[in-house]
Amino acid sequence: MSSEVILRINGTDFAGWTGVRITRSIEQVCDTFNLTLTERWEGADDEPPRISAGDACEVLCDGDLVITGYVDDALPNYDAEQHTISVSGRSKAADIVDCGLMAKKFNNKDLLQLANYIAGLFGIPVRADCDVDAPFKRPAIESGQTGFEFLEKHARQRGVRLVSDSDGTLVITRTGTEVLSDALELGVNIKSASGRFSMRDRFNEITVVGQTAGDDNWNGEAAAKNLGKATDKSVRAVRKHVLLAEQSADAGTCRRRAEWQRNTAYGRGEALTYTVNGWRHSGGLWRPNTLVHVYDKWMRLSGEKLLISAVQMITDKEGQRTELQVMPPEAFDLVPLLDKSETEKWN
Secondary structure: OOEEEEEEEEHHHHHOOOEEEEEOOOOOOOOOEEEEEEEEEOOOOOOOOOOOOOOOOEEOOOEEEEEEEEEEEEEEEEEOOOEEEEEEEEOOOHHHHHOOOOOOOOOOOHHHHHHHHHHHOOOEEEOOOOOOOOOEEEEEEEEEEEEHHHHHHHHHHHHOEEEEEOOOOOOEEEOOOOOOOOOEEEEEEEOOEEEEEEEOOOOOOEEEEEOOOOOOOOOHHHHHHHHEEEOOOOOOOOOEEEOOOOOOOHHHHHHHHHHHHHHHHHHHHHHEEEEEOEEEOOOOOOOOEEEEEEEEHHHEEEEEEEEEEEEEEEEEEOOOEEEEEOOOOOHOOOOOOOHHHOOOOOO
């Protein structure tokens, strides 16, 4: 069954879109939409949709709220016989991504407190779905640094992700725990598939080196030199990598930063994309940061539980479909990776 997308602006619903691409991902703070409407003129008095760049908007799919944000671009194109309008936009967090800030220093603020301050400048609510860990001692915004650059740098130190909820809330999160009742199964609901297996950014050992500012209780060598390590035994031993922490960091912070880097590279190097018909499974719309069982003999998957990291809902000349990117759930959590000898790799 075909689903309908509505773009709601100032209480007015715009529907009938002939082209749709909605992207939601745990790897981007803003969800995005691109909608296109092409129609033949029915009369000289027909009025084009009143959609302007900068409009606050909501995107709904069959009544389910998907994105709350703003129109970035409105692109009309027309001639004597037909008119086309393309509309694209992002979640509310677009303001955090785009806007450079004035310099500001903080003392002993954790990630949730920092996010509440920055998001509050733009009227965006914040919530944490996971533990945000210890406060940062002296975090500072540099002049011209965007809010997202500042927050994302600190999120990496704590091994968490920043994403947008459908209502525009900025969410601090890790790997989701919801397991969908529907599976992805080759020959049943998988229309097509592709994979990306790469060792380019993966290392056997990652060392993160950091420094912390000294105080009366923390000084000398302990404050001047800290490091943390993470290992990936699936990578050949000679591949070692050293990173400098983006800010002051003790040994624990350096270790979490190394684990974040290792797991993220692992996930991106073990990604699969499955295309299914329609936008829904039996429980609702396909959503990122949910877990799904996958049965795919070509990838030697027999019900393994993988994380949906990104969802693209598409309508075009080829019909309505969803592209689901799946990865190992370890990609977005601070957990050890299994040695290649301990598990059968699907590639």
